[in-house]
Amino acid sequence: MQFLNRLRKGVNKELQKQNFGFECSHVHLFYKSLWQKNEVSTIYLLYRWIWALLSLGVYITCIIMQFCDGKFFIYMTNWGFGLITITMLLAAVHVTRWHFDLQNVRSLVQEAGQKASTTSGLKIYWWLHNMSLLMALVISTVYWIFLNGRMNKPTRFPAISVITHALNSICMLIDFLIVAFPLRLLHMVQTMCMAIAFFLFTLIYHICGxxxxxxxxxxxxxxxxxxxxxxxxxxxxxxxxxxxxxxxLFGVHKMKQVFNRAFSIVWTPHAVGLI
Known part of the structure; x- marks a missing residue:
């Protein structure tokens, strides 16, 4: 009964209109891994740049090999992987600024505490991460269940197809489990808007021949x-x-918070979870 009451209160809190936006009282969470113990982590910094450069390399390769007079850009797969690339590059830049305290980012956030404002750059990163994560899962699911082998055309680059239709989701799920910033229920609307935009694009594209x-x-x-x-x-x-x-994903997000608090107790006897 207590569990249901806590669940109901948690859902009601999530559905408050302010959670539709991108303000967060724990700004430092956007710069850190949920699992790091110190304020900065060289391992996390390397992780961010490895993913960013790999994503950029794959996307550039895809454009070069599959451009086809611009038709590369008509596919949701390529929209989605483009979002992943931008998201990973932004994440790497933010973590680099925090790690080396460029423009006093870390100092200012630590000084302000919970009064620190969520900058426009962080809001854009949060928005892109939400859409990249969810669209990757949708793209992979739709492709492997409904489109693979049914596209009425040959698969010219099988390796690239696997990367953009399978590793995209694996990459984003791993990142989702590592990042510390929250996931909000109402943010699913963002991906719905992107889906609507793509459907309208395909209709207009059809009308134009x-x-x-x-x-x-x-x-x-x-x-x-x-x-x-x-x-x-x-x-x-x-x-x-x-x-x-x-x-x-929201359920998994809550579970990783619980695990983080449990591990924090193991790491330091008086530790408190990051979120």
Whole structure:
């Protein structure tokens, strides 16, 4: 009974309108790993730059090999991996600024404590991380269940396909388990808006006579606007998938907080969890 009461209070708190925005009273969490014990971590700094450079390298390679007169940019997969690349680069820059206290970032945040404001750069990073994480899961799920082998065209670069449709989710899930900043229920709306934008893009692209690189009159077979009902079913299914994945991620976020508090007690007898 106490568990249900705590759960209800937690959900009610999450659904407050201020949680729709990007203000956070614990700004330092955006610069640190949930699992680091000290204010700065060389391992975390290296982790951030390794992911950032790998993501950038893969994305540039994808553009070079799959540009196809600009049709590279019509696919949600490439939208999603582009978001991951930008997110990882931003994260690396933020952690570098914190690690070396560039422009007194760390000093100012520590001095202000919970009164420190969430900067525009951190808000953008938070927003991008939310969308990159959720879209990676949706892209991987949709591709491997509904599109793999059903695209009416050959898979020209199998290795790149695996990286952009499988390792994208693995990368973001690992990062989600490592970062310290919170995940808010109402932030799922951001990814819903991106999904709406992509659906509208595919419709406009269809109306304008757009095709994929092999001349097929659609971006994806499940979004062939010659069959509007199928597109509507896809639209509803994606929305339900977004909701389900975000609720699961929220549950995992709460669990990692619990584990962090438990490990904090092991690390230092009087430690308090980061969140």
């Amino acid at each position: 757009g095709t994929d690189e092999f001349g097929n009159p659609y971006v994806y077979p499940i979004l062939d606007w010659h069959n509007p009902m199928r597109c509507l079913v896809t639209f509803v299914g994606i929305f339900l998938m977004i909701i389900c994945f975000w609720l699961l």
